[in-house]
Amino acid sequence: MEAADPELTILMPxxxxxxxxxxxxxxxxxxxxxxxxxxxxxxxxxxxxDGSRGIARAEGARVVDVEVRGxxxxxxxxxxASRGRLIIMGDADDSYDFSRLDAFVTALTSGADLxxxxxxxxxxxxxxMPWKNRYIxxxxxSGIGRLFFRSPARDFHCGLRGLSxxxxxxxxxxxxxxxxxxxxxxxxxLVGLRIVEVPTTLDKDGRSRTPHLRPxxxxxxxxxxMLMYCPRWxxxxxxxxxxxAGGVAGAFLLARSFVQGPRELDAHAxxxxxxxxxxxxxxxxxxxCARIYALNEGLLPGDPTLERMFKxxxxxSGLAAGAMLVAVGLLGGACVVTGWSPSGFSTLQPRQTxxxxxxxxxxxCLGGQVILTSFLLSLIGLTRR
Numbered sequence: 001m002e003a004a005d006p007e008l009t010i011l012m013p014x015x016x017x018x019x020x021x022x023x024x025x026x027x028x029x030x031x032x033x034x035x036x037x038x039x040x041x042x043x044x045x046x047x048x049x050d051g052s053r054g055i056a057r058a059e060g061a062r063v064v065d066v067e068v069r070g071x072x073x074x075x076x077x078x079x080x081a082s083r084g085r086l087i088i089m090g091d092a093d094d095s096y097d098f099s100r101l102d103a104f105v106t107a108l109t110s111g112a113d114l115x116x117x118x119x120x121x122x123x124x125x126x127x128x129m130p131w132k133n134r135y136i137x138x139x140x141x142s143g144i145g146r147l148f149f150r151s152p153a154r155d156f157h158c159g160l161r162g163l164s165x166x167x168x169x170x171x172x173x174x175x176x177x178x179x180x181x182x183x184x185x186x187x188x189x190l191v192g193l194r195i196v197e198v199p200t201t202l203d204k205d206g207r208s209r210t211p212h213l214r215p216x217x218x219x220x221x222x223x224x225x226m227l228m229y230c231p232r233w234x235x236x237x238x239x240x241x242x243x244x245a246g247g248v249a250g251a252f253l254l255a256r257s258f259v260q261g262p263r264e265l266d267a268h269a270x271x272x273x274x275x276x277x278x279x280x281x282x283x284x285x286x287x288x289c290a291r292i293y294a295l296n297e298g299l300l301p302g303d304p305t306l307e308r309m310f311k312x313x314x315x316x317s318g319l320a321a322g323a324m325l326v327a328v329g330l331l332g333g334a335c336v337v338t339g340w341s342p343s344g345f346s347t348l349q350p351r352q353t354x355x356x357x358x359x360x361x362x363x364x365c366l367g368g369q370v371i372l373t374s375f376l377l378s379l380i381g382l383t384r385r
Contacts (some may be wrong), residue, residue: 007036009040009083012080015074018051021043021060024094024378025060031098031100036104040082041123046070070177071176072176075180076173086165088108090129090160091157093205095205102162108164113193114163114193115163115195117197117200118198119202122198122199122202123199133217138156138157147184148230151186152189164275179218183225186225186229229294233289235284239285243276246272246273254270257355271358274362280368290376321367322368326371328360329365329367332363333360
């Protein structure tokens with residue numbers, strides 16, 4: 001029943017889908033016949049024990065056994081084994097109508113690299129999606145994906161999507177769980193693939209058992225992946241905000257105490273400003289280290305701005321800047337000791353001493369971080385040289 005040289009592969013991940021698998025395959029076959037396509041149907045079985053593999057073969061589908069467990073693993077190895085130039089993948093729980101793939105085929109044959117179904121445009125049948133997924137999970141995660149990566153997709157987690165084999169090979173997908181859905185859209189956006197959305201209707205699945213999806217756990221996995229794939233929002237922006245806020249607040253407190261004299265709460269506020277400055281710098285440093293590591297490993301595409309900055313960066317410049325901060329900190333510490341000595345190193349005046357001691361300690365810590373980060377950046381960047 002399979003085409004010898006298929007143009008299209010319809011791929012279904014499967015883990016104990018005996019109740020609905022035959023229906024999905026028949027609908028897909030009806031669509032293939034109606035559109036007159038040279039196509040194959042592939043079932044990527046992820047360890048079914050309910051006879052799903054036998055059902056798939058009996059319905060004329062090709063079964064690919066996937067030993068690595070996970071939704072993403074099933075889709076990845078199934079796509080890897082596909083023979084079609086175009087791939088349309090969808091869940092085998094009868095929640096998507098495989099007999100109506102016209103819009104996906106049209107978009108793919110018209111040159112789209114990735115075609116995403118949009119369930120919010122196509123319609124959600126009663127009981128098709130839990131309220132927490134419909135009103136919290138999907139809108140929130142899709143919104144974060146659009147904000148972080150400027151993706152045009154508005155439904156990141158639709159289980160019906162299509163892409164060309166060239167696009168699949170180019171994406172080099174890595175995840176094995178439910179976050180595979182986010183990874184595909186994010187990487188397609190980052191490498192500049194053409195993404196198109198088509199309205200898709202989501203029906204209530206036809207299974208009597210509990211779904212594999214775990215909303216809170218899988219939602220966290222999607223969010224975690226997005227954060228790790230965007231060092232700017234995970235490290236750089238929060239770090240830069242903390243560093244700026246801490247620096248400005250600290251400068252204001254020191255200037256005011258110099259003009260008006262120290263106040264009761266100045267030392268406490270300065271301590272918080274110092275902590276914010278140190279944490280902020282650490283976040284910015286982590287952002288650069290994470291971005292360069294991702295570039296080295298091929299996890300993220302090249303960033304021309306970062307490449308230019310890194311080419312201009314020299315270990316010696318970082319060491320010099322760190323040494324200057326350390327010197328400032330040591331000088332401030334020496335001033336504290338000098339002011340302490342007339343009292344015979346006995347009781348100190350906290351209001352006056354801490355307003356000098358804390359900036360000095362902050363400069364010492366910041367200088368040490370700059371020096372260590374400079375060495376780490378140079379080490380990570382050895383392969384980039």
